[in-house]
């Protein structure tokens with residue numbers, strides 16, 4: 001039985017470790033955060049993700065997944081630690097570097113070392129290779145180095161981790177082939193081999209493509225708003241063309257991928273990334289656009305109470321990283337509005353969240369910023385009865401504007417009634 005050591009038990013590392021363990025590998029799941037290891041040992045997981053808890057608990061109980069604070073000798077090392085954005089908008093490599101250093105004493109001849117974390121092109125060869133060669137073993141000859149960027153959508157991780165195809169970049173062709181054998185144990189999608197830099201770049205490009213496309217949709221909203229045209233209808237109709245696929249506008253782009261990865265390329269080649277950079281600016285401008293729309297609806301209402309529905313970066317998950325909602329709330333609070341926030345997917349006391357039905361009492365407007373199922377199934381007629389002024393701004397287009405007679409619902413990208 002082969003041994004795999006996964007470094008970083010976050011959104012990617014934990015499901016990756018659990019899936020390998022479920023396929024019969026002996027997996028050491030390593031995290032430097034003690035509380036994560038302790039809670040895993042006690043049967044709790046720190047991520048809201050459908051079906052993940054069951055799989056993690058099952059594989060821990062079977063003895064195949066071992067949560068650990070330090071690495072162990074293994075056949076394969078997979079680094080899946082965060083690569084956040086630095087203050088200068090560059091890719092922060094300190095966790096990747098620490099993880100690579102931490103395995104050096106455990107690396108043996110024949111080992112495969114795989115980086116899954118998203119990085120700027122060139123990083124695996126220029127930063128990781130010299131560190132693992134401190135083991136005294138030569139990459140490409142005695143040990144094997146590859147980059148296999150993750151491709152899963154939070155909310156459907158376990159499904160996507162197995163079904164999606166993967167790109168594997170190798171330092172040599174043999175490095176890539178060795179890594180492929182490992183992933184083939186659970187990936188049913190196509191696995192395509194390439195070199196390190198191409199794999200690193202492809203990962204960034206996938207997320208940049210979506211960010212730019214969403215920016216286009218958001219710009220259309222603004223343009224159509226100025227021209228009094230229904231942007232949602234335009235997008236729907238344009239998408240009927242077989243070669244057009246415009247994504248959905250919204251309050252902005254959040255999460256740890258689309259909202260961050262473009263900066264890694266922008267900071268590498270700023271003079272050549274004008275479109276990517278402008279797309280970022282457009283998406284970042286959406287929270288203040290939303291606030292303008294909300295203020296328009298509130299005109300004439302003294303000391304309005306504003307209720308924000310949803311602070312996560314997207315629907316039905318508990319992740320608030322880079323969430324545009326937090327920016328909307330910040331702007332509103334800076335303007336001294338009374339703001340009440342509710343999100344049934346977040347427990348953190350930091351955000352002083354209120355329960356949905358309690359939050360709307362005496363409110364003058366509800367702003368829907370996240371399309372959580374709980375908001376979609378809400379009885380708006382009932383909710384509006386306890387509001388002072390029954391106004392709703394639906395930035396995610398989840399409500400049917402026409403069925404609530406006594407509530408004014410304006411929607412992002414729709415011409416207001």
Ligand code: SAJ
Pocket residue numbers: 118150151152153154206207210214247248249250251252253254255256257258313314315
């Ligand atoms: N969003 C829109 N309009 C849309 C689609 C999304 O405004 O039409 C917003 C969402 O509300 C959210 C943000 O974009 O705020 C990002 O959401 P997402 O669902 O597009 O993507 P992530 O960040 O959850 O996951 C992405 C995925 N990348 C691609 O689909 C190319 C995922 O496959 C990657 O693994 C992940 O990034 C990652 O880790 O890189």
